[in-house]
Amino acid sequence: NAGVTQTPKFQVLKTGQSMTLQCAQDMNHNSMYWYRQDPGMGLRLIYYSASEGTTDKGEVPNGYNVSRLNKREFSLRLESAAPSQTSVYFCASSEARGPYNEQFFGPGTRLTVL
Amino acid sequence: SQQGEEDPQALSIQEGENATMNCSYKTSINNLQWYRQNSGRGLVHLILIRSNEREKHSGRLRVTLDTSKKSSSLLITASRAADTASYFCATAGGFKTIFGAGTRLFVKA
Numbered sequence: 001n002a003g004v005t006q007t008p009k010f011q012v013l014k015t016g017q018s019m020t021l022q023c024a025q026d027m028n029h030n031s032m033y034w035y036r037q038d039p040g041m042g043l044r045l046i047y048y049s050a051s052e053g054t055t056d057k058g059e060v061p062n063g064y065n066v067s068r069l070n071k072r073e074f075s076l077r078l079e080s081a082a083p084s085q086t087s088v089y090f091c092a093s094s095e096a097r098g099p100y101n102e103q104f105f106g107p108g109t110r111l112t113v114l
Numbered sequence: 115s116q117q118g119e120e121d122p123q124a125l126s127i128q129e130g131e132n133a134t135m136n137c138s139y140k141t142s143i144n145n146l147q148w149y150r151q152n153s154g155r156g157l158v159h160l161i162l163i164r165s166n167e168r169e170k171h172s173g174r175l176r177v178t179l180d181t182s183k184k185s186s187s188l189l190i191t192a193s194r195a196a197d198t199a200s201y202f203c204a205t206a207g208g209f210k211t212i213f214g215a216g217t218r219l220f221v222k223a
Contacts, residue, residue: 004156035213042202042213043157058210090156102147103211105156 001026004106006091012112013081021076021109023091031094032074033058033103034066036087043090049074081113120203120217128222133190135217137203138183146179146186147204147211157202160188195223 007022025032030051035043035058045058049068063085065077074093078085088110092103121136137146145164149157163170163179163186170177176189190197200216 040215042215045210045212048210059212092157102159102162103157105158107156108154 003027004091004093004104006089006106006109008109009107010110012114013078014114015082017081018077018079019081020078021089021091021111022073023075023106024073025091025093025104026072027093027095027104028071029093029095029104030071032068033092033094034064034074034076035090035092036060036085037090037108038087046076046089081111083113085111086113087111120201120214122217123215124218124220126220126222127193129193129195131193133193133197133219133221135188135201135203135219137186137188137214139186139203139205140184143181143205145206146177147206148175148177148186148188149202149204149213151200151202151216153199160201190219193219193221195221197221 004025033048034046037043044060046060046064047058047066049055052071055066055068067075088108090108091106094103095101119138127133143165145162147162148160150160151157161172161177163177174191179186198221200218202213202216204211204213
């Protein structure tokens with residue numbers, strides 16, 4: 001099992017460009033999450049999907065959109081990238097419909113917006 | 115608004131010593147989790163303690179939870195150089211899990 005995979009690993013964008021970060025999990029988990037991690041800060045939740053077909057805003061959703069394509073895949077889209085979106089992005093998944101189980105994280109995507 | 119706050123922000127110890135990290139939070143929780151992050155990697159789950167538990171052990175890890183003080187501690191005994199990482203507490207009071215800023219642990223060989 002690969003666990004949670006993310007692509008790409010690194011990306012450099014110019015202000016105003018768009019891109020989609022891909023995430024897939026092979027653990028048959030119901031819930032998936034997107035976080036961003038900035039220096040000196042913990043992870044902040046951008047969006048989450050409690051189950052296939054549903055998505056909800058997290059703590060910092062502005063400037064992002066998500067798609068739960070199927071049970072395995074959850075993508076994060078930046079429509080018009082801004083320097084403030086320079087960060088490391090992590091996708092995670094968990095088994096239960098709720099916070100009671102551990103989350104499994106992908107390796108992250110390091111995004112720089114110039 | 116972050117729920118968990120770790121203390122200290124950074125900790126440097128010798129191999130073989132114990133490392134203690136603390137976490138404080140603000141509102142009621144269902145459970146509290148500790149995660150580890152090696153440099154440049156994703157987070158790895160270490161241990162989960164439910165709100166009705168006071169202490170939990172897993173190998174060299176010991177976690178305590180005091181809901182009256184809204185605090186938790188993570189003890190790593192007999193630390194090793196491989197324990198060098200950042201450690202995060204995460205609180206779950208609803209569906210969302212909120213992470214603190216982390217404690218950076220450096221274990222010198």
